[in-house]
Amino acid sequence: MALKGLAQAECMRAHGITGYPSPGALDGGLHEPDATAIGLDTHTLRFQAAARACGMGLAWQAVWWWPAGLSQP
DSSP: OHHHHHHHHHHHHHTTOTTOOOOEEETTEEEEOOTTTTTOOTTSHHHHHHHHHTTOTTGGGSOEEEOTTOOOO
């Protein structure tokens, strides 16, 4: 999961979403910061096109966090 999140972050940046963050560790789990909380406008056509191109579907609409040792939903 971590490698997929990193690949998606790199893809988003390659598609012009320069401020898109890489996933990080939080309390021993994986965390993807909320894009809107860090100032990215997810409603732009550019962001939505990049999300589609990077295979994210609607994943960018949620804050992802999984505690260490648990599988993702």
